[in-house]
Amino acid sequence: MESSSSTCNYGDNEHPRSIIHIDIDCFYAQVEMLRNPELRTVPLGIQQKNIIVTSNYEARNYGVQKCMLVSDALKTCPNLKLVNGEDLHDYRAASNKIFELLQTWKCPVEKLGMDENFIDVTKLVEEKLKCVHIESVTHSGHIYNESGIECLCGCHTRLKVASQLANEIRQKIYDELGFTTCAGIAHNKLLAKLVCPLHKPNNQTTICPEHATEFMSTLQSVRFIPSIGLKTTETLISHKIISVTDLQQVPLDILKKHFSSDMAVRLKNLSLGEDNTPVKQTGKPQSIGLEDSFKTVSVKSEVEDKFCALLQRLLILVREDGRIPVSLRVTLRKKDAKRLSSHRESRQCQISPSIFIITNGSLTVTNVGQQKLMTIIMRLFNKLIDLSKPFHLTLVGLAFTKFQERMTGRSSIVNYLMNDISVQSVLNLQNDCDTSASSMDYSAASPSSSTTTDLSDAEVEPSPKKPKKVTWIAKRRCLSKEEVASPSKLKVGELRLNSKELEKVSELRLNSRDRSLTPRASPAKDNLSDASDTMKDIAEGGNCDDCPSYVDKEVFNALPDEMQQELKVMWKNPTSSGMTRSSPRTMNKAKPNTLLKYFVPHK
Structure with a gap:
């Protein structure tokens, strides 16, 4: 007791x-x-x-x-x-x-x-x-x-x-x-x-x-200890360390002569029942594979049939897993008369995610896609086997080894990228709250990155390789009052100016040209005066009473103070923002790096 x-x-x-x-x-x-x-x-x-x-x-x-x-x-x-x-x-x-x-x-x-x-x-x-x-x-x-x-x-x-x-x-x-x-x-x-x-x-x-x-001393062989593999066991046995008791009694210095210092300490601790490895939460497997073993196969057509059968079963597992494979591995076990035991060899390569199609939320592969996979499999097989010489296989294996998650809706990569773009077209900050938010359209220039998807799910499958040129075109999104609490949450509208906006830009340019024709005693002095007045307005409360009519005041107030200040200076004194038409003399001169140049294309 x-x-x-x-x-x-x-x-x-x-x-x-x-x-x-x-x-x-x-x-x-x-x-x-x-x-x-x-x-x-x-x-x-x-x-x-x-x-x-x-x-x-x-x-x-x-x-x-x-x-x-x-x-x-x-x-x-x-x-x-x-x-x-x-x-x-x-x-x-x-x-x-x-x-x-x-x-x-x-x-x-x-x-x-x-x-x-x-x-x-x-x-x-x-x-x-x-x-x-x-x-x-x-x-x-x-x-x-x-x-x-x-x-x-x-x-x-x-x-x-x-x-x-x-x-x-x-x-x-x-x-x-x-x-x-x-x-x-x-x-x-x-x-x-x-x-x-x-x-x-x-x-x-x-x-x-x-x-x-x-308790550990009751184990008859060191092979019974988990994490001690076949090669380690053979090394220990070759030095007359057979049972766990032998491993407990052997000096640590002797073990360090045949293993690394860390490995020797690890073996000694295991023999004494000491183990500090944590329980690691298991997620989805890093690879999904199947193998088929047999006595011997020496004909390419039979190997292809076995790979085809494995692929059919493997695609079922991938569909249940839900992730899109982007890498494929082929494994062979060759029978070698010169060696006592057979050995394995593997080759793997990247595969295009466009082979896998999402239909009604389920991952499928068409007959054409399966033919592409079989072509890849047999190409890897040809790299492992010299068909000009006889071969004997006792096992074939097939595995998908890398995956990408399927992101949908608001968690998709497109939605993430579009939400995180902080640059706004100031002339297009319209808070159209009476319209419903529409889903984003996108087009990819790279055919390899395109994936057939169910439109109702709005799923986006990014390619593992970056396309050389990808053009994202986002539809205008509705902004609620809560969403414009900070500039980082402002949704991107169209990055290209539409025709109405170009008219507004033209109007600004015309106004600036008319102002430039009006005689002034000291333009530089006026500019400094306008800038100081604007800074004074910002300091006094950052109101937008003198903003142009096409600017949404609520959105303007959500911008950082520095951006508000620069915009006000531009609106009060357009000539200082570089909006006047360039003359031949000033054509080659460096243009000031103002905020407006990022929104208004210069011609």
């Missing part, structure tokens, strides 16, 4: 985190049993090619094991019911439902394959502890080597609460989706994953930090 009076401080390390690892029992088999309840009571094996990838517990009782040959499985269990599991669509859909359900706890959730998930419930545990009495908290499920010594950091109590949360999560998955699960609860991801399967199926196990080293 645990004693709250006994305490112990395990060094300077604290164990603040509470991690839950959820693993779905015989995942593929459960998906098939939920789809066909008759399979629940019979030995069931999920077959891919000639291999049993998983089986239910009825079949395991007969001795059917994972990765067993179908022929051997049938000898072991003659009444084994086989289901083809090469199409992963239903398994992916079930995995996504579980992931979405786990996210309802508002904690970071990290997917590990289709049937495993990490959940960091640290903050949720802290909130729970504020509402309960510590003495009343008990463990849920099994405990690895229950200890009577309490850690001073309080991790034992936190792990008790986490075990209760794990039980709630597992129960909800079963109630809503029908899947039984097992769980591991620990203060880090490594221990949570490794302790999870100790009491399969449909159960859970908690391990406390003080038992980490002891």
Whole structure:
């Protein structure tokens, strides 16, 4: 029994985190049993090619094991019911439902394959502890080597609460989706994953930090430690480091002779059950791919058929994902008699997003688009294989590796760019609030950047490559009083002056010419006087009583003070703004850099 009076401080390390690892029992088999309840009571094996990838517990009782040959499985269990599991669509859909359900706890959730998930419930545990009495908290499920010594950091109590949360999560998955699960609860991801399967199926196990080293020493091979791959294992075995106990006992200096300093420390920490890697919230996958393995294929036409079949299945996954692929990768596994194991080679290239068409909000590819993709695939294949020589392939793979999000409506890139343009045609700042805001029209000069879209969605699919020349033409948008609270929110009207505006510009020019013909004693002095008067008006309140009739006062008052000042100087003294017609003598002289030159084209 645990004693709250006994305490112990395990060094300077604290164990603040509470991690839950959820693993779905015989995942593929459960998906098939939920789809066909008759399979629940019979030995069931999920077959891919000639291999049993998983089986239910009825079949395991007969001795059917994972990765067993179908022929051997049938000898072991003659009444084994086989289901083809090469199409992963239903398994992916079930995995996504579980992931979405786990996210309802508002904690970071990290997917590990289709049937495993990490959940960091640290903050949720802290909130729970504020509402309960510590003495009343008990463990849920099994405990690895229950200890009577309490850690001073309080991790034992936190792990008790986490075990209760794990039980709630597992129960909800079963109630809503029908899947039984097992769980591991620990203060880090490594221990949570490794302790999870100790009491399969449909159960859970908690391990406390003080038992980490002891538990890790029970692993017979260093290969059983997650994140230690095949090559690292081979290097360790070559230096007679076979079991986890060997890794625990080997001096760190010896490891640093064969690995980098960081890697050596990492290996040593893992062997002791120490792991500080965070639970990273899983987003959409960085790549979507499929593979097809076989004994051997040595004919180009057969390879093309297999790529075509993979492409059809891959396009379904892309449609469900919703993002537009912009890169394609082809993978081949060649059979090489000189090497003990086969090796993979890959090539990838950019693809045009215009291949993918959005119809009624769904991403589709026409027959022509599929032919383009197959042409790209076979071109990559030709780069990987020298067709003048015999070849033998045991696997082909196809994957979309880069994506761009589909932005629609007010979140589209076009809307973002148009809203953020701060330059306004001052002569066109009309607040036509009686008209409804219209959608923006755009035209792209680059054919590769055009994408067929559903007009009702107003979706814009920017090309991954910048077109050399893109002309954006925006329709006039309505400005409400709230929208003109600051100049940065002023919507752009047409950047080109229309005919009415040109008439106003002509009128300004004529007025300025008439004024220039009027004799003055000292024009420079008058200009200075007008400018000082304008600055005085701005300082006194920035009113627009002397603004031209075609200028909206409300919009004018929303402009910065410097812009208001310059405009007033221009309106009071047009000759100072450089609006008079240029004479041959002044044609080559540098023109003043005034605000008006950005709005009124000089002829």
